[in-house]
Amino acid sequence: MSTLRAVGVFMVVFVAVAANVGAEDRSVERAAAQAEDLAAQEADAEQLPASQGPHGAADEEITPQDTITDSGPFGAFGQGVDTDVLPGVNIRLWWKRGFNYRVQDEITLFDRHAKLDGRIGLRFQGDAAAYAPAGVTNASAGLAVRRLFFYTTGELDLLYPVLFALDLGIEKGRFFVDDAYLWVTDLPYVGSFKIGQFKAPMSLSHLTGSGTRPFMEIATPAEAFSPGSRAGVQIANDAYDRKLTWQLGWFADSQAVPVGDASDSVGRIVGRLTGLPIFERSSGDQELLHLGVSGSWVFSGNQRVRYRSRPESFLAPELVDTGEIEASSATLLGLETAWVQGPLSVQGEFMGSQVRSSESGDPFFYGIYAETSYFLTGESRPFNRASAVFGNVVPKKPWSWDDPQIGTWEVAGRLSWTDLTDSEVEGGEVFTLMTGLNWYWSRYGRFLFEYGYSHAGGGPQQGGLHIFQARIQLNI
Numbered sequence: 001m002s003t004l005r006a007v008g009v010f011m012v013v014f015v016a017v018a019a020n021v022g023a024e025d026r027s028v029e030r031a032a033a034q035a036e037d038l039a040a041q042e043a044d045a046e047q048l049p050a051s052q053g054p055h056g057a058a059d060e061e062i063t064p065q066d067t068i069t070d071s072g073p074f075g076a077f078g079q080g081v082d083t084d085v086l087p088g089v090n091i092r093l094w095w096k097r098g099f100n101y102r103v104q105d106e107i108t109l110f111d112r113h114a115k116l117d118g119r120i121g122l123r124f125q126g127d128a129a130a131y132a133p134a135g136v137t138n139a140s141a142g143l144a145v146r147r148l149f150f151y152t153t154g155e156l157d158l159l160y161p162v163l164f165a166l167d168l169g170i171e172k173g174r175f176f177v178d179d180a181y182l183w184v185t186d187l188p189y190v191g192s193f194k195i196g197q198f199k200a201p202m203s204l205s206h207l208t209g210s211g212t213r214p215f216m217e218i219a220t221p222a223e224a225f226s227p228g229s230r231a232g233v234q235i236a237n238d239a240y241d242r243k244l245t246w247q248l249g250w251f252a253d254s255q256a257v258p259v260g261d262a263s264d265s266v267g268r269i270v271g272r273l274t275g276l277p278i279f280e281r282s283s284g285d286q287e288l289l290h291l292g293v294s295g296s297w298v299f300s301g302n303q304r305v306r307y308r309s310r311p312e313s314f315l316a317p318e319l320v321d322t323g324e325i326e327a328s329s330a331t332l333l334g335l336e337t338a339w340v341q342g343p344l345s346v347q348g349e350f351m352g353s354q355v356r357s358s359e360s361g362d363p364f365f366y367g368i369y370a371e372t373s374y375f376l377t378g379e380s381r382p383f384n385r386a387s388a389v390f391g392n393v394v395p396k397k398p399w400s401w402d403d404p405q406i407g408t409w410e411v412a413g414r415l416s417w418t419d420l421t422d423s424e425v426e427g428g429e430v431f432t433l434m435t436g437l438n439w440y441w442s443r444y445g446r447f448l449f450e451y452g453y454s455h456a457g458g459g460p461q462q463g464g465l466h467i468f469q470a471r472i473q474l475n476i
Contacts, residue, residue: 097443098476101154118154123147123169123211124474129315135463136456138317146314146471147171147210149178160184165198178229191237194249200227201234201247201272202294204336204349205369208390211475214345214373214412215436216448217312221367221418224309224320225261225332225351227251227270227296242385243276261298261353263305263330268298274336274388286380287341292388294334305330305355307365307420311432311454313467319456320420322365322427327357338390340383343375361423369416376409392475398442408440421458428459434467445474 092102098119105114125146131139149169156162167179181196199207203226205218217223234249248271274292298305308321331354338347352366373381375393382391397405414434420427434452441447452467 115157116154117157118152118164120150120152121476122474123149123151123167123476124472125210126472127216127314127469128471129313129467129469131313131316131468132466133463134465136317136319136454136461136465139465140315142315144173144315145170146216151179153179165196190235192235194234194236195232197229197231198234199229200232200249200251200268200270200296201236202226202270202296202332202334203351204290204292204338204347204389207387211473212390212392214371214410214438215312215414215434216450216469216471217310217314219349219367219369219371219414219416220309220312220320220430220432221349221351221369221416223312224307224365224367224418224420225334225353227261227268230268232270238386243279245272245274245386245388247272261305261307263298263307268296270294270296272334272388276385276388279383279385285342286383288339288383290336290338290383290388292334292336294336296332296334298330298332299328305357307353307427309367309418309420309430311430311456311465311467312414312416312434312452313469315469316454316465316467317461319430319454319461319465320418320428320459322363322420322425325355325357325363325425326359327355329356330354331356340381342380343378344372345374345381346370346372360425363422363425365420365422365425365427367416367418369414371412371414373410373412376411377406379408379410392443393440394443395440398440400442407442408438408446410436410438410440412436412438426459428456428461430454430456430459444476445472447472 090104092104094100098121100119101117103116125148126143127146128143130141133139147169149167149171151165151167153165153167154163156164163183163185165179165181165183168175168177170176171178177197179196179198181194181198183192183194185192187193201207203218203222205213205222206226206228218226230251230253232249232251234247236245236247238245248269250267250269252267272292272294274290276288276290278287278289280287304324305327306322306324308318310316311319333352335350336348338345348368348370350366350368352364354362354364356362377396379393379396381393383389384391393408393410395405395408397407399405399407412435414432416432416434417429419429421429432452432454434450436448436450438449439447448471450467450469452469453464454467455464456462
């Protein structure tokens with residue numbers, strides 16, 4: 001009962017604090033804050049995901065000396081808030097690169113105090129888009145909330161420490177669960193075990209979070225073929241100083257996937273293997289070469305496989321679509337690579353699917369993209385070696401109302417090609433060019449401005465589409 005009380009108090013605290021999230025950070029000690037952020041960026045990239053959870057969890061040890069550098073509404077948490085809300089239940093709240101909490105119970109199980117550590121926050125993305133069609137239909141300008149999620153992530157320690165994440169919100173105008181899982185780490189042989197709803201391990205573009213990619217949307221091949229976020233179980237590990245990683249999982253359909261293939265299946269096996277033959281980091285700068293291969297076997301109980309994609313714009317219509325294909329299975333292959341040299345990064349992927357369908361002639365679909373980005377202000381894309389994905393960018397000179405700075409400026413470009421036509425299936429082909437200019441005003445938010453051109457043929461849409469779009473993003 002004592003532990004249940006702690007969980008109940010935690011939920012009350014989550015609702016109360018989440019209502020105050022969203023204010024911009026303002027540094028009292030600008031130089032100290034910059035040094036702390038840059039050090040945190042490098043540390044985050046070095047840490048195992050198990051050490052910080054998907055959005056960053058609480059520190060291991062919290063002392064009365066823990067302070068923050070933010071003023072304004074966060075100033076009240078300068079020394080943290082520490083109180084006994086119920087007999088035997090202690091809650092500590094503090095701000096350190098986000099709202100952190102600790103709920104600790106006086107109950108002791110096998111010489112362990114029951115404890116709940118974590119972080120709460122939100123992710124918001126608001127989009128605006130306008131189109132100039134050149135044959136493509138149903139393309140209408142508009143404003144939309146792309147994503148609005150409240151999350152909590154951290155560690156629950158009863159008999160054994162277990163990481164958790166819960167990411168709930170609105171995506172594409174409907175309620176959506178992005179992450180909801182339990183994660184046990186430091187297991188012999190297998191490394192870690194995860195169960196719940198999370199991203200299946202395929203496609204570097206998709207596994208890298210929406211808040212950290214250089215573009216508003218993933219490339220058309222990744223949208224068409226990547227499994228997306230699904231319910232499943234996964235084991236994963238790394239070796240050779242985290243220069244080799246692997247993940248293997250079994251996943252089932254749990255809800256409509258906003259990104260990823262639209263197949264209805266009983267289940268799928270997904271695996272990913274990555275290597276880091278080159279990796280050097282010094283004073284926030286880095287050089288790396290990442291290589292990866294992934295695969296998936298989809299066994300379709302409902303005998304329906306489907307792939308489709310938009311032209312890398314949330315409000316645009318789908319330009320290629322295979323429709324539902326009667327099939328017994330589908331085998332997917334993904335190849336990925338990324339190279340980073342200081343502020344310059346280059347990334348590319350190939351993805352293909354062999355569909356087993358006697359009625360459709362066993363079609364093969366594929367896609368490929370290449371993208372590059374460059375930080376005009378000298379930052380370098382941080383890389384998490386344990387999970388083999390890119391992490392959050394921290395500006396060297398963040399901007400705020402009381403001390404204007406230039407923030408971080410990034411330019412980016414991408415070419416992609418997706419072919420969903422083969423044998424008896426005419427899903428169409430689409431070529432897309434996308435360019436972007438991004439401004440990161442702090443570690444908590446950025447603006448993205450993009451122009452793109454997409455041309456489709458041989459499928460449900462014919463012709464071209466000029467794309468003008470922008471996004472405001474908060475990630476607290």
